[in-house]
Amino acid sequence: MKDILKNRLLLLPQSEFDLRVSRIRTLMDSAGVKAVLIADNANLYYITGRVFAGFVYLPAEGQPIFFVRRPVELDGDGAVYIRKPEEITLSIGLNMPENIGLELDTLPYSSVMRLHKVFPGTEMLNASSVMRQARAVKTPHEIDMIRRSGLKHELVYSKIPKIFTPGMSDIELQVEIERISRLEGCLGQFRISGSSMELHMGNVLAGENADAPSPYDFAMGGAGNDPSLPVGADGTLITPGTTVMVDMNGNFDGYMTDMTRVFTPEAGYLSDLALKAHQCSIDIHRALTAMMKPGAKAKDLWEKAEEMVKEQNLHSYYMGHRQHAGFIGHGVGIEINELPVIAPRSRDVISEGNVIALEPKFVIPHVGAVGIENTYVVHSDRVECLTNSPEEIVHFDI
Amino acid sequence: MKDILKNRLLLLPQSEFDLRVSRIRTLMDSAGVKAVLIADNANLYYITGRVFAGFVYLPAEGQPIFFVRRPVELDGDGAVYIRKPEEITLSIGLNMPENIGLELDTLPYSSVMRLHKVFPGTEMLNASSVMRQARAVKTPHEIDMIRRSGLKHELVYSKIPKIFTPGMSDIELQVEIERISRLEGCLGQFRISGSSMELHMGNVLAGENADAPSPYDFAMGGAGNDPSLPVGADGTLITPGTTVMVDMNGNFDGYMTDMTRVFTPEAGYLSDLALKAHQCSIDIHRALTAMMKPGAKAKDLWEKAEEMVKEQNLHSYYMGHRQHAGFIGHGVGIEINELPVIAPRSRDVISEGNVIALEPKFVIPHVGAVGIENTYVVHSDRVECLTNSPEEIVHFDI
Numbered sequence: 001m002k003d004i005l006k007n008r009l010l011l012l013p014q015s016e017f018d019l020r021v022s023r024i025r026t027l028m029d030s031a032g033v034k035a036v037l038i039a040d041n042a043n044l045y046y047i048t049g050r051v052f053a054g055f056v057y058l059p060a061e062g063q064p065i066f067f068v069r070r071p072v073e074l075d076g077d078g079a080v081y082i083r084k085p086e087e088i089t090l091s092i093g094l095n096m097p098e099n100i101g102l103e104l105d106t107l108p109y110s111s112v113m114r115l116h117k118v119f120p121g122t123e124m125l126n127a128s129s130v131m132r133q134a135r136a137v138k139t140p141h142e143i144d145m146i147r148r149s150g151l152k153h154e155l156v157y158s159k160i161p162k163i164f165t166p167g168m169s170d171i172e173l174q175v176e177i178e179r180i181s182r183l184e185g186c187l188g189q190f191r192i193s194g195s196s197m198e199l200h201m202g203n204v205l206a207g208e209n210a211d212a213p214s215p216y217d218f219a220m221g222g223a224g225n226d227p228s229l230p231v232g233a234d235g236t237l238i239t240p241g242t243t244v245m246v247d248m249n250g251n252f253d254g255y256m257t258d259m260t261r262v263f264t265p266e267a268g269y270l271s272d273l274a275l276k277a278h279q280c281s282i283d284i285h286r287a288l289t290a291m292m293k294p295g296a297k298a299k300d301l302w303e304k305a306e307e308m309v310k311e312q313n314l315h316s317y318y319m320g321h322r323q324h325a326g327f328i329g330h331g332v333g334i335e336i337n338e339l340p341v342i343a344p345r346s347r348d349v350i351s352e353g354n355v356i357a358l359e360p361k362f363v364i365p366h367v368g369a370v371g372i373e374n375t376y377v378v379h380s381d382r383v384e385c386l387t388n389s390p391e392e393i394v395h396f397d398i
Numbered sequence: 399m400k401d402i403l404k405n406r407l408l409l410l411p412q413s414e415f416d417l418r419v420s421r422i423r424t425l426m427d428s429a430g431v432k433a434v435l436i437a438d439n440a441n442l443y444y445i446t447g448r449v450f451a452g453f454v455y456l457p458a459e460g461q462p463i464f465f466v467r468r469p470v471e472l473d474g475d476g477a478v479y480i481r482k483p484e485e486i487t488l489s490i491g492l493n494m495p496e497n498i499g500l501e502l503d504t505l506p507y508s509s510v511m512r513l514h515k516v517f518p519g520t521e522m523l524n525a526s527s528v529m530r531q532a533r534a535v536k537t538p539h540e541i542d543m544i545r546r547s548g549l550k551h552e553l554v555y556s557k558i559p560k561i562f563t564p565g566m567s568d569i570e571l572q573v574e575i576e577r578i579s580r581l582e583g584c585l586g587q588f589r590i591s592g593s594s595m596e597l598h599m600g601n602v603l604a605g606e607n608a609d610a611p612s613p614y615d616f617a618m619g620g621a622g623n624d625p626s627l628p629v630g631a632d633g634t635l636i637t638p639g640t641t642v643m644v645d646m647n648g649n650f651d652g653y654m655t656d657m658t659r660v661f662t663p664e665a666g667y668l669s670d671l672a673l674k675a676h677q678c679s680i681d682i683h684r685a686l687t688a689m690m691k692p693g694a695k696a697k698d699l700w701e702k703a704e705e706m707v708k709e710q711n712l713h714s715y716y717m718g719h720r721q722h723a724g725f726i727g728h729g730v731g732i733e734i735n736e737l738p739v740i741a742p743r744s745r746d747v748i749s750e751g752n753v754i755a756l757e758p759k760f761v762i763p764h765v766g767a768v769g770i771e772n773t774y775v776v777h778s779d780r781v782e783c784l785t786n787s788p789e790e791i792v793h794f795d796i
Contacts, residue, residue: 011625041594050625053594053613071611071619071628072721104507106593109500110524112507126508175580182573188598189627195504195593196439196451200586213469215451221469227409227448228652228732229587230469254626323470334626 008076009066011049016141020047020134021058027130028060028101035059035097036127037088037115040106042191042334043131045254055088059097067091088118096120101127106193136331136339137353143377145255146333146355150375150386153250153257156181157389160246160263164396170206170233170244171225177204177248190249191256191335199231202248206236210245210369213323217337219359220245220369221323241269243368243393245361250375250387258332258357259387260373263394270393273317274370277362280312281371282391284360288329288342289376289383292356298340298348302328305360306344317362329358332375354378355386406474407464409447414539418445419456421535425528426458426499433457433495434525435486435513438504440589440732441529443652453486457495465489486516494518499525504591534729534737535751541775543653544731544753548773548784551648551655554579555787558644558661562794568604568631568642569623575602575646588647589654589733597629600646604634608643608767611721615735617757618643618767619721639667641766641791643759648773648785656730656755657785658771661792668791671715672768675760678710679769680789682758686727686740687774687781690754696744700726703758704742715760727756730773752776753784 010017024047028036038044038056045051047058054068066079067088080091100119102112105128116124138146156177163176178201182188190199197216205222214221214231223234238244243262250257262278264270284305291301305328309318319325329342332355340348340356350356356378361371372391377384408415422445426434436442436454443449445456452466464477465486478489498517500510503526514522536544554575561574576599580586588597595614603620612619612629621632636642641660648655660676662668682703689699703726707716717723727740730753738746738754748754754776759769770789775782 039594041596045626051596051613051628053615070613070615070721073611102507106506108504108592109502109507109510110526128508172581175577178580179573179577182576183570185623187624187627189596194506196437198439198449198587198589213471215449215468217451217468225583226585226652228443229585230449254624323468 009048009050009052009068009074009079010077016139019139021064023134023137024058024130025060027133031125031130032099033060033101033125033127033130034099036101036130037118038103038127038131039111039115040103042193043103045334046131046135054082055085057088057092059095065091085115085118096122099123099125101125101130103128103131132339135333137351138333138355138377139353142255142333143353143355145253146257146375147386149250149252149255150257152184152186152252153259153387154389156184156186156248157246157259157261161394161397164238164263164265164398166265166398168238170204170209170236170238173238173244174204174233177246181248185252186249187251187254188249189251191251193335193337197337198229200229203232203245204248205232205245205369206238207242207368208366209234209236210363211321211365219319219325219327219361220247221320238265240264240266241367243270243274243370245369247373255333256336257375257387258336258359258373259375259389260359260361260371261389261394262370262372263396265396265398267395271364271367274364274367276312277314277317277364278370278393280308280314281360281362284308285358285372285374288358292350292376292378292383294350294352294378294380296350298342298346298350299344301342302344302346314362317364319361321363321365328360329356331355332357350378352378352380407446407448407450407466407472407477408475414537417537418532419462421532422456422528423458425531429523429528430497431458431499431523431525431528432497434499434528435516436501436525436529437509437513438501440591441501443732444529444533452480453483455486455490457493463489483513483516494520497521497523499523499528501526501529530737533731535749536731536753536775537751540653540731541753543651544655544773544775545784547648547650547653548655550582550584550650551657551785552787554582554584554646555644555657555659559792559795562636562661562663562796564663564796566636568602568607568634568636571636571642572602572631575644579646583650584647585649585652586647587649589649591733591735595735596627598627601630601643602646603630603643603767604636605640605766606764607632607634608761609719609763617717617723617725617759618645619718636663638662638664639765641668641672641768643767645771653731654734655773655785656734656757656771657773657787658757658759658769659787659792660768660770661794663794663796665793669762669765672762672765674710675712675715675762676768676791678706678712679758679760682706683756683770683772686756690748690774690776690781692748692750692776692778694748696738696740696746696748697742699740700742700744712760715762717759719761719763726758727754729753730755748776750776750778
């Protein structure tokens with residue numbers, strides 16, 4: 001890092017930068033946006049390959065300008081140091097765009113109003129959708145980064161059976177997974193677009209706690225250990241006959257995979273209902289990945305899964321028992337909640353380059369959560385799985 | 399948690415809730431705000447004692463209404479379940495306020511515009527300042543919670559000398575601190591107001607890495623391990639003659655303390671300059687806490703510290719060497735960046751009930767960061783320290 005930080009602002013290879021900018025510009029053109037000013041960390045990282053405090057000004061035509069507040073000492077690539085956003089006006093000068101796209105869905109209201117004044121008399125448009133759509137279709141470079149996170153993610157999950165000791169609580173197990181994950185290079189940061197969803201490194205749900213409703217818009221809940229963060233592990237002891245669902249952070253290089261697996265202390269103790277539901281989840285993965293071709297409708301995937309669940313009479317356990325989640329899959333990349341969304345009213349259409357986490361899950365009363373989650377890349381001719389840990393319910397080594 | 403979650407929406411004792419509401423209303427009155435609609439997780443937690451998905455509607459007079467989207471099954475206290483914010487209008491009906499305060503400094507622009515439509519024809523005001531000011535003055539109940547976090551924080555720091563092994567990198571040490579911290583009940587979540595600052599559980603800075611500039615507005619930087627999260631530990635090996643500055647998450651119950659201590663592998667190897675600067679930090683703590691009485695000006699505290707640093711000729715190392723931070727202290731509570739701010743242009747005035755983290759720090763080239771951070775409560779007649787770990791530079795047990 002040290003050498004890199006002394007170096008250029010732009011950490012992406014030039015060809016990769018050009019590709020991403022060209023995708024953003026195509027979407028800007030469709031939306032009639034003449035220039036965007038980007039401030040959101042995830043989008044700054046997408047455009048430049050680094051997070052910095054500042055802005056990328058990207059006009060429909062001409063050179064982008066990188067406005068930097070911090071860190072000091074970045075150079076090259078036309079970085080312009082500013083102390084406050086009002087100085088942007090000076091640099092743009094007479095080349096004021098006809099309209100300006102700002103990230104209205106993620107930037108605070110006050111920041112948006114201040115940035116809009118930087119472009120006096122200019123119409124303000126929403127750049128959030130442009131950026132979300134650009135990022136939904138990953139470049140080969142991005143897919144490589146997600147693939148690398150997937151390999152580390154698999155390595156961490158392969159160690160989970162060995163770190164369990166009888167008498168452990170869900171929190172104790174989660175802490176040991178956090179440790180091995182961080183030692184393998186997990187960055188810890190779990191990027192979620194928007195500020196209303198919070199989670200520390202992922203979710204470990206043991207037994208009945210899987211059924212505790214949470215306020216956050218994740219597929220599963222859990223009561224959590226404190227009312228200030230009511231999600232996930234709550235201190236439940238891990239016991240035979242119950243499951244532990246592990247859905248932990250796969251961010252090893254700025255891009256993440258999303259993977260869920262189910263563990264149980266001893267063989268032979270899980271109810272037939274739990275085993276049947278787990279198999280149904282695996283079957284849904286097979287059916288949906290067969291359908292997940294460019295042009296397929298996201299809502300058709302959701303409906304196919306719904307149909308399979310109903311055929312098996314598993315509907316009341318599907319995506320929660322006391323509280324049901326409204327989606328079974330989502331795009332993943334720099335953030336955990338990207339496009340497309342696999343949900344009943346989704347208008348998203350599957351595209352080549354989408355990276356999608358599918359997570360059909362069930363909560364079985366008195367047993368816990370079952371089902372798996374994998375992260376897939378949609379190629380023109382096939383679907384590639386990036387999270388290849390064994391899919392069956394794994395017994396802890398004891 | 400399970401029993402609590404089945405229970406009432408309002409987790410605060412009624413008298414505590416009444417106290418907080420009355421403080422908010424006093425500030426609303428001063429600002430001419432007739433009603434606020436609160437949506438930010440930190441503020442929802444402040445008002446109710448729990449995070450939920452939804453809104454608190456608090457008029458200047460009359461009953462507050464809790465609008466809940468998730469979790470299911472909350473009841474009591476007049477909780478009204480809604481699927482979307484537009485349903486708020488129905489509940490408020492003919493009692494539309496003259497104006498409505500929304501959290502303009504933290505809610506995304508699009509959310510604000512949608513919420514404002516819930517109050518047709520009503521002037522929109524900024525409720526962020528009201529909530530920030532209310533939360534800056536902690537209640538005795540809140541101080542108790544911060545005090546409890548402080549005790550756990552001290553316990554974790556007391557174990558740090560034992561977990562170091564020679565040859566460790568800063569990241570390896572941080573991971574072991576994360577583990578003991580989590581096992582002692584640290585929630586992991588490190589709440590920062592606004593989305594532009596990111597950090598995973600805190601900052602461990604070894605040797606020269608302390609001088610690497612970061613984009614984030616923290617007192618110290620560090621290159622980090624990846625350009626997607628350029629802050630903190632970067633893999634530097636911990637060696638004799640250099641320091642390790644530990645500034646790790648003290649959030650054990652929704653309220654946090656902020657504490658920094660400095661460690662070094664072996665006695666007798668640190669330069670006189672480093673030792674002198676560390677002592678200067680301790681001296682600044684003594685001088686500033688003596689001044690930190692209700693009515694004192696935040697900027698006078700900053701100036702006093704500046705003066706002491708200059709007297710010792712330590713100015714070029716103060717608050718960073720290559721990049722200097724613009725503040726030396728900040729309020730702390732539910733979030734890490736609360737009021738007041740101890741900075742040169744701060745207009746904040748110290749009040750009884752403020753909880754303030756002071757962090758005069760230095761970066762010494764070739765050695766690393768020195769100085770300490772403590773969290774203090776301002777009482778009417780004294781200042782109480784909530785982070786009482788030994789302040790000298792601690793040698794690891796090896």
